[in-house]
Amino acid sequence: MLNIKQEALAYDLGEDWSQKKISLLEQKDVIEDNLLKQISAVLKIPVEAFQNFNEEQAINIISNTFHDTQGLVNYNPTxxxxxxxxxxxxxxxxxxxxxxxxxxxxxxxxxxxxxxx
The missing domain is CATH 1.20.5 (Single alpha-helices involved in coiled-coils or other helix-helix interfaces)
Structure with a gap:
C-alpha cells in the first residue's frame, strides 16, 4: 500500500534484515509485538494499522496519521x-x-x- 520495496524496508530495519527475510515475514500470520513495534516505527504507521488488518481500516488509520488536530493534511507527497x-x-x-x-x-x-x- 505504501509502495515500499522489501529491500528498502530491510535496509531501514538494520543489517540483520534482508529482502528474503522481509518476504518471509510478510507471509507470517502472527508477528511478535516487539518486531511489530520496530516495523511500525520504521514505516511511521501505528501498530493498530497492522493488527487485525483490514485494508479499508488500515487506509483510514494511515490516512489519519497524517492529519493534524484541525483535520488538515500535513502529508504532501511529491x-x-x-x-x-x-x-x-x-x-x-x-x-x-x-x-x-x-x-x-x-x-x-x-x-x-x-x-x-
Missing part, C-alpha cells in the same frame, strides 16, 4: 515524473545495496578464514 531523477535514485539505491553486499561478503570471508585456521 510525485517524481522525471525519469532521469528516478534513474538516479535507483542507481543510488543499487550502490547502497552493492556496498552492503560487499560488507556481507567481507564478513563471510573473515568467518571462513577463522574456520580454516
Amino acid at each position: 510525485f517524481n515524473n522525471n525519469p532521469i531523477d528516478k534513474l538516479i535514485q535507483l542507481h543510488e539505491e543499487k550502490i547502497v545495496l552493492y556496498e552492503r553486499m560487499l560488507r556481507e561478503k567481507e564478513e563471510m570471508m573473515q568467518r571462513l578464514e577463522k574456520l580454516i585456521k
Whole structure:
C-alpha cells in the first residue's frame, strides 16, 4: 500500500534484515509485538494499522496519521515524473545495496578464514 520495496524496508530495519527475510515475514500470520513495534516505527504507521488488518481500516488509520488536530493534511507527497531523477535514485539505491553486499561478503570471508585456521 505504501509502495515500499522489501529491500528498502530491510535496509531501514538494520543489517540483520534482508529482502528474503522481509518476504518471509510478510507471509507470517502472527508477528511478535516487539518486531511489530520496530516495523511500525520504521514505516511511521501505528501498530493498530497492522493488527487485525483490514485494508479499508488500515487506509483510514494511515490516512489519519497524517492529519493534524484541525483535520488538515500535513502529508504532501511529491510525485517524481522525471525519469532521469528516478534513474538516479535507483542507481543510488543499487550502490547502497552493492556496498552492503560487499560488507556481507567481507564478513563471510573473515568467518571462513577463522574456520580454516
